[in-house]
Amino acid sequence: MKEQQSLSYGSYVLVWLALVVLTSVTVTIAGMHLGALSIATAIFIALIKGSLVVYYFMNLKNEDVMFRVMLLVALVTLTVIMVFTFFDISFR
Amino acid sequence: MSVQAASPATHHKDHTGARIGMWLFLFTEILLFGGLFLLYSVYRSTFPEDFHYAATHLDTLVGTANTLILLTSSLTVVLAIAALRRNNRKLCTIMLSVTILAGLLFMVNKYFEWHHKFDIGLYPNSKELLRRAPGENLFYGLYFAMTGIHALHVIIGLGVLSVMLWIVAHKPKKTITVGPLQSDRLSLVEDQRGAVWTHEGEGEIAEAVVTLVYKSNEEINDDTWSKLENSGLYWHLVDVIWIFLFPLLYLIT
Amino acid sequence: MSNTADPVSYLDYQGRHKGILGWILSTDHKRIGILYMISMLSFFGVGVILGLLMRIELLMPGMTIVTPRVYNSLFTLHGMIMIFLFIIPGLPAVFGNFFLPLQIGAEDVAFPRLNLASWWIYMLGAAVALTSLFVGGGAPDTGWTFYVPYSVRSGTNVTLAVTGAFILGFSSILTGINFITTIHRLRAPGMSFTRMPLFVWTLYSTAWIQILATPVLAITLLLVIAERTLGLGLFDPAKGGDPILYQHLFWIYSHPAVYIMILPGMGVVSEIIPTFARKDIFGYKAIAISSLLIAFVGYLVWGHHMFTSGISDTARWIFSLLTFLVAIPSGIKIFNWVATLYKGSIDLRPPFLFTLTFIFLFSIGGLTGLVTGALATDVHVHDTYFVVGHFHYVMFGGTGMAFLAALLYWWPKMFGIMYNEKWIWRSWAFIFVGFNMLYFPMLIQGWMGHPRRYYDYVPRFHATHIVATVGSWVLVTGLLIFAITLFRSFKSRVPAPSNPWGGRTLEWTTTSPPPLLNFTQIPTVTRGPYEPAPTPTGGETS
Numbered sequence: 059m060k061e062q063q064s065l066s067y068g069s070y071v072l073v074w075l076a077l078v079v080l081t082s083v084t085v086t087i088a089g090m091h092l093g094a095l096s097i098a099t100a101i102f103i104a105l106i107k108g109s110l111v112v113y114y115f116m117n118l119k120n121e122d123v124m125f126r127v128m129l130l131v132a133l134v135t136l137t138v139i140m141v142f143t144f145f146d147i148s149f150r
Numbered sequence: 151m152s153v154q155a156a157s158p159a160t161h162h163k164d165h166t167g168a169r170i171g172m173w174l175f176l177f178t179e180i181l182l183f184g185g186l187f188l189l190y191s192v193y194r195s196t197f198p199e200d201f202h203y204a205a206t207h208l209d210t211l212v213g214t215a216n217t218l219i220l221l222t223s224s225l226t227v228v229l230a231i232a233a234l235r236r237n238n239r240k241l242c243t244i245m246l247s248v249t250i251l252a253g254l255l256f257m258v259n260k261y262f263e264w265h266h267k268f269d270i271g272l273y274p275n276s277k278e279l280l281r282r283a284p285g286e287n288l289f290y291g292l293y294f295a296m297t298g299i300h301a302l303h304v305i306i307g308l309g310v311l312s313v314m315l316w317i318v319a320h321k322p323k324k325t326i327t328v329g330p331l332q333s334d335r336l337s338l339v340e341d342q343r344g345a346v347w348t349h350e351g352e353g354e355i356a357e358a359v360v361t362l363v364y365k366s367n368e369e370i371n372d373d374t375w376s377k378l379e380n381s382g383l384y385w386h387l388v389d390v391i392w393i394f395l396f397p398l399l400y401l402i403t
Numbered sequence: 404m405s406n407t408a409d410p411v412s413y414l415d416y417q418g419r420h421k422g423i424l425g426w427i428l429s430t431d432h433k434r435i436g437i438l439y440m441i442s443m444l445s446f447f448g449v450g451v452i453l454g455l456l457m458r459i460e461l462l463m464p465g466m467t468i469v470t471p472r473v474y475n476s477l478f479t480l481h482g483m484i485m486i487f488l489f490i491i492p493g494l495p496a497v498f499g500n501f502f503l504p505l506q507i508g509a510e511d512v513a514f515p516r517l518n519l520a521s522w523w524i525y526m527l528g529a530a531v532a533l534t535s536l537f538v539g540g541g542a543p544d545t546g547w548t549f550y551v552p553y554s555v556r557s558g559t560n561v562t563l564a565v566t567g568a569f570i571l572g573f574s575s576i577l578t579g580i581n582f583i584t585t586i587h588r589l590r591a592p593g594m595s596f597t598r599m600p601l602f603v604w605t606l607y608s609t610a611w612i613q614i615l616a617t618p619v620l621a622i623t624l625l626l627v628i629a630e631r632t633l634g635l636g637l638f639d640p641a642k643g644g645d646p647i648l649y650q651h652l653f654w655i656y657s658h659p660a661v662y663i664m665i666l667p668g669m670g671v672v673s674e675i676i677p678t679f680a681r682k683d684i685f686g687y688k689a690i691a692i693s694s695l696l697i698a699f700v701g702y703l704v705w706g707h708h709m710f711t712s713g714i715s716d717t718a719r720w721i722f723s724l725l726t727f728l729v730a731i732p733s734g735i736k737i738f739n740w741v742a743t744l745y746k747g748s749i750d751l752r753p754p755f756l757f758t759l760t761f762i763f764l765f766s767i768g769g770l771t772g773l774v775t776g777a778l779a780t781d782v783h784v785h786d787t788y789f790v791v792g793h794f795h796y797v798m799f800g801g802t803g804m805a806f807l808a809a810l811l812y813w814w815p816k817m818f819g820i821m822y823n824e825k826w827i828w829r830s831w832a833f834i835f836v837g838f839n840m841l842y843f844p845m846l847i848q849g850w851m852g853h854p855r856r857y858y859d860y861v862p863r864f865h866a867t868h869i870v871a872t873v874g875s876w877v878l879v880t881g882l883l884i885f886a887i888t889l890f891r892s893f894k895s896r897v898p899a900p901s902n903p904w905g906g907r908t909l910e911w912t913t914t915s916p917p918p919l920l921n922f923t924q925i926p927t928v929t930r931g932p933y934e935p936a937p938t939p940t941g942g943e944t945s
Contacts, residue, residue, distance in 0.1 A: 064235050074225040081217050085210065088401035100397035107393045115228045116386045117379075122166075124587070125173060132177040135615045136184045138702050140191065143651050145722075146706065147192050149715035167513050167588040174580045178618040185622035185652055189637060192648060275634030284643020291635040291644075295626065 065114065073114045080107050165376040172380040176387045179303070183391050186296050190398060193288045200285020205402045207272065208293070209263065213400035216259050217392065223252035224389040227311070227382045234378055239318060242378075246315040249385070253308045260301050264294075296395055303388045310381045317374060410918035412819065430515035431919060436501030437817070438522050443497060446488040446529065451879060453481040458841075458875040461868050464860055471858040475544035476559070478856055480536065482547030483564065487571050488529055490802055491660055494667035495613075496525070496578060498809045499606045501817060503582060505910035506600045508591025508928065510920040513584035517577055525574040532567025535560035546856060548657070551638040551649045555630045562631050569624045572617045575663075579613030582606050591909070593928035597688065600908045600932040604691040605670030608698035612659045612666075616702075620656035623649065650712055654705035662701040664798060665765075666694055668805030669736055672758050675812050676740050677933040678906045679755035680747025684933045686739035693732035700728050707776055711785045719778055726776035733769060737762065752904065753827040757808035760835060764800025768793060771846060786856075789849025795842045807834075807885065814889065815899030819916040822892040830888060833881025840874025908932050 084103040088096055112118050118125060194201050230245035267290075271278030274294055279287045413433045420428050426438060457477050460467045469477065500518065504511055512518050536542045543564040545554045554561050586607050590599070599607075627649075629635045636642025638649045677684045684690065706714060706722030740762065749755070771793040774780045784790060815821055844867035849855075853864050860868065902911040913922050930936075 064232050067229060067232060070225060070228050070232065074221060077221045077224075078218060081214065081221065084397055084401065085214050088210075088397070088403070097397075097402065100401050101394075104394050104397050108390045111224060111386050111390050111393070115224055115389075116383055121169075125170075128170075128173060128177070131611070132180055132615060135702060136181060136187075139184065139619070139655050140188055142703065142706070142718075142721075143188055143192065143648075143655075144195075146647075146651065146714040146718035147195065149717035164513065164588055167584050170587055171514060171517075171580050171584045174583055174614055175576075178576050178580075178614055180618075181615055182618035182622050185619045185626075185655075188652070189626075189648060192645070193637075193643075196645075197643070274629075275636070280636075280642065287636050288643045291637045291642075294633075295629060295635060295637070299622075299625070 064117075064120075070114070073110055077107055077110060080110075163372060163376070165372060165379075168376050168380060169383070172383050176383060179387055179391070183296070183299070186292065186299070187394070187398075190292050190296070193285065193292065194402075197283070197285025197288065200283045201289050202402055203283075204286040204289035205399065207267070207270070208400050208403075209266075210400050210403075212259055212263050213396055216256050217396045219252050219256050219259070220389045220392050223249045223256070224386050226252065227385050231375075231379055231382050234318065234375060243315065243319050246311060246318060250308060250311050250315065253304055253311070256304060257301065257308075260297065260304075264297075293399055296399065300388070300391055300395060303391070307381075307385045307388050310384060314378050314381050318378065410914065410923055412914065412916040413919045414818070414916050416919045428519070430511070430519045432500050432504050432512050432515065432518060433817075433917065433921075435518050435522050436497050436499075439492070439496040439500060439525070442522075442526060442529070443489055443493060446484050450481055450484040450489060451882065453477050453484065455875055455879060457481060458872040460858075461860070462872045464862060464865060472544065474858045475856075476536075476542035479543050479546055483532060483543075483568070485798075486547055486664075487532070487568050490664045490798055492525065492571075492575060492578070493664070493802065493806055494671065494809065495582070495606055495609055495663075496521075497806075498602075498671065498813060499578075499582060499609075499667060502813065502910055503585060503603060503606055504589070505816075505913065505917060505921055506603050506908050506932075507586065507589060507594055508909050508922065508926045509585065509589035510922075510925070512581050513588055514581050518581055521574045521577040521581070524570060524577065528567050528570030528572075528574060530567075531570055532564055535563035535567065539563070548653060549624070549627060550653075551627065551630070551646045552640070554627055555639065562628055565624045565627050569621055569628075572621045572624075575613050576617050579610035579617075582610040583614070586610075591926050591928055597691070598928055598931055599691075601673035601684065601687070601690055601694075602667070602670035605666040605673070605694045608694040609663050609666045612663050612698050612701065616656045616659040616663075619652055620660075623652040623656070626652075647709070647712055647714060650709050651705070654708045655702075658705035658708060659698070659701040661797075662697055664802045666697060668761065668802040669694070671805045671809040671812070672740065672761055673736070674906075674908065675754050675758045675808055676743050678812075678904050679750045679752060679758075680744050681750065681905065682743055682747045682933075683931070683935070684739070685742035685745075686735070687931060687933070689735050690739050693735040696732040696735075697729065700725070700732065704729060704776075707781070710778055710781045723776060723778040723781075727773075729776075730769075730773070737766070750904075753822075753824050753831070754808050754812035754904070756828070756831055757804050757811060760831070761801060761804040761808060764796055764804060764838065768796030768798075768800055771796060784849055786854055787849035788845040788853045788855055791855050792842045792845030792849060795845070800838065800842070810889070812904070813910075814892070815903045816910055816915050816917070818893070819899050819914075820892045820895075821897040821899045821903065823888055823895070826884060826888040826891075830881045830884035833877055833884060835881075837874050837876070837878030837881055841871050841878055842874075844868070844871045844874070907935065 080103050084100055087099050087103075090096070092099070112129075118129070226245045226249040230242045230249065233239075233241035233245060267273060272290055273279070274291060279290055413431055416431075418425055418429065418431075426434055429435065456469065457474065460469050460474055460477070500512070503509075538560065540557075540559045543549075543554075543557065543559045543561045545557055545559075545561055549561065549565060549568075554565075586599070586603060626635070626637055630638055634642075636644050638644045638646050640646060673684065673690055704722055704726045706718050707726045710719055710723070771789070775784060775790060775793055811822070811827065848864055848867050851864070853860060899915045901913065901915050903915075904911075909922075909926055909928070910917070912926060
């Protein structure tokens, strides 16, 4: 797409470096036996990593705002499904 | 005036439309795995200890290695797209090849990982698993379902990327399609066979033998970009899903 | 090549392939719509026959014509065929395909080849599902819901049937992707979102549900297959699994799927009412937004299918409470339709007749829905004939009637011919009487405690069963008259004008039947979908 921006090679490599660093962080934290906190941090880091891939690699950064709205709709739906199922599971 | 339009013609090259379609498809993938994540979170909250114990049999090293491999393949595929944008076909070909190799490496690791599980009697419905606590059986049920379906997606992605590699390496033609030009009542529409239908004024339609397709050695046409970009989107999603699978399965000991 | 005034219609256009290949390989959205229509109505016919057989079996207590085992297969197949092959894909695949591009002034959908692939995948799924009848362990007997643990244990061909449903889901997803992209990218110049016909709005909402809900069913069905073949144990209590989670996953799809079924029907009604009331629609934006709202609320209420399955009390009251939210957007639609009719110059022609029937029958379905949605009453009527009656009032009385109305409304546009309206009136009388004879007794039986899916019953239900069975014959007679009347229109060939009903949406501006690329020139839109044209054409007043 000519109208679409593309990042430089270097910035893609930087994003990749960040992803690698985050991976080592998450593996290290998992080894520290933090209990309930470890799953929270693991998911938090996974969210950051996922967002980096979506935002830079999948070029959401340069897409029309409509793409973000659509992605939001999908993620909200997934969240709703999860939360509502736990209305059952947590109170049984 | 008589207008015999050409066959499902003007297959408009709407690249934004194609990307919308691809993203929508990726949403379905997210929700597909979403069902598995839902099962995972329910069973994990029900059997936290069993899950912890069961996960000790997973090899964190292999998991981490595969994570790094997939992350790197995501980088190379995005570099391939950037290279194609800059008309650097050689770099694009190299990067695509690296991506495919990385994907294969991922599958090889996965194969040995599963093989090892089977060797120690951990496979669906195995006596060993049924002997253990229910939560452990569920963990492995989810492990095989999640990594299995993910691996299937890797294989599909590899197929798609191989096709793209072939297309990029074989120097596609640059295609120019003209029309329909309504201002002077002339329309040139390319039909599926590449023949061009022309229509002028009030008269009849004649099938012209000229095809307005010409080859160019260097420039890649927009279609190839669009296709490669969408294949890349798919590959990234496979990566994103792994980013979530990895901590949930390997890092909960 | 002809030099006539009219462009060559899509029916006469000679493409790359001749004869039947020109249809089954065509990427023209109109031809694909017709393909869906033919295949779907065939499956519908099969479903009707299965339903008739069930009713005959229930005419007398004890065994009448089939064994209990066969009866179980009959209701399973009736449900599977009607739901997965007819009513879920029905309106979007047939009329959505045909009229979405026409209504937004486009030449085709965004991905024509994908569209054709959807039809092929649909046929493949149907073939796989129907094959399950004849091979291996015999036709599945689990009910269309495939509830575990029975669907894992049943010796019948559940695996194949579930695979068929999985493939059908793919077709549904691809259609949804195609429609959303089409609506976003291919609207004619000037057609903003707030100038789209309301049918398009409902297709848009439906497509989102297709995309975001169907994958959940896909993974659920895959897991049932894995359970049967590999014994993963995810739903097997003996191995630690929780069968109720299957129900959660199943209804996370299947409740929104109910809105996949009904929303396009509501869209059809929103098209027909302004045309035959000769008025602009009342509350256009409210109706449009209510479609999106219904689609969203549809995700919040699936638990009301599981009130008696052992979910937590907290979940039960939350789901019951949220269920009543659905009444708000549905009410918005009904009230706006009625307001459109108010002071309209009403022209009671066949499409409008079936639309009024929709409103009447769907209202009964909706009101009985309040009974089943309320936690306290549902516990009593759950899994009784009351639910069966409610469901058929909503689905057949709602979507089914909308399908018939759409068929009548757009038939002249699709084939360029008019049908005999007098005979449609006669068929309507049979359909209306037969429908209520068939399904109203079910509501009574259910209220009296007759469980659904039972092969046999106690004598006090005999009278109502006889009424229902006779009603099924009346109903089928009506459907036959309806079908024959439409078939005969091909013989009598009374040509249809381009705008027989005085409709104001774009599909009526092109010829009947439309040319291959729909319009000789892509229209430019300058007004709302149901506003009268600035220069009145047919002496019509608003």
